[in-house]
Amino acid sequence: MLETRDIRVAYGQVVAVSGLSLRIGQGEIVALIGPNGAGKTSTMMAIGGVVPPQSGAVLFEGEHIEGAASHYIYRRGIVQVPEGRMIFSDMTVRENLLLGADALTQPADAEETLADVFSLFPVLKERFRSRADTLSGGQLQMLAIGRGLMGRPKLFMLDEPSLGLAPKIVDEVFERITGLNDRGMTILLVEQNVRMALQIAHRAYLIEAGALIEEGEAKELLKSERILESYLGTAA
Template identity: 50%
Template sequence: MLKVNNINVYYGAIHAIKGVSLEVKEGAIVTLIGANGAGKSTILKTISGLLRPKTGEIIYEGNKLNTMEAQEIVRSGVCQVPEGRRVFANMSVLENLELGAFLRKDKAQIKEDMEKVFEKFPRLKERISQLAGTLSGGEQQMLAIGRAMMSRPRLMLLDEPSMGLAPLLVKEIFSIIKEINQSGTTILLVEQNAHMALSIANYAYVLETGKIVLEGPAKELAESEQVKKAYLGG
């Protein structure tokens, strides 16, 4: 579904991503784990068109994403849930969700999808007219995921969904990510909580200082001594 072929990404003179290749198969949850500053978010931003690779290419369903504008990438079925939620703080929950569907014209389906979001996140329905900036961290994360669902993505890019959340909420968010995947959305998950990420993913890549140093089925990586030492506190 998605193939990242040997991309190199720079921030000015800084070589942030060094020859990274990865693949996301349709229907899978693929996770990218690594320490803070390893370049995980940079890869997601490059896939979603917010950054451009200097060399290499990104192919999604046969189309070259690295030559497309960000809104075209969303229209083609790829949507990112950014790190730190990035909800529109001065707009209501409802307005945030409506913005998720801004490229769509199918009003009846939009209404249907809104109901699906409220089924997954009943708390958002209770706070439908509340300003997004007044929600708790967990509710804002739910809103950010709900907003992405409104674009009907076939591939969802999740950037650090557990960041700053209480352990109980982390469990809830991860079980919702699993549900979204089971209902047909492919997921590429960037996460510092390697333990949780590996517990729900099918396949995993380990990123260190802009390079992939390890990859394999998530269950195998969770058992690997190298990964246990570096990321699972083992």
């Protein structure tokens, strides 16, 4: 479904991703793991067209999108939930959700999608008219995911959805992500919570300093010595 070929992302002189190639198949959950500053977020930003890659190719359903504008890529079906959620705090929950659909060419279906989002996250229905800055951290994450779903993603990219959340809420969020995948949604998950990410992912890529270190089935990687030592803190 999505393939990056040897992409390189840099901010001025600082190289964030140097020659990364990923593949995400239809219906998969793919985890992108690695330490802080490994280039995980930059990879996502490059796929979404927010920070266009300097070189390399990004193919989505066979189409080259590496030079496309971010709003085009969004409409094509690649939606990301950014780290830190980036909710519009001056607006209501309702407005935040509707914004997810505003950029689509047929936002008329928004009502239908909204009902769907409510069934996944009933709390958003309860808080529909509240200002977003009155929500708790967990509710904000659900709002961010809900807003992303309003964009009717084919490929849904989530950046650190567990960040700053209580363990119980993290479980709930991950359960929803698995639920979305069960309904056929393809997911790219960027996580520092490596154990949880590998538990729900099909496949995973481990990157460090902008380059690929290991890739494979998530179950296999859970047993990989390198990952056990560096990320799960239990030497094999």
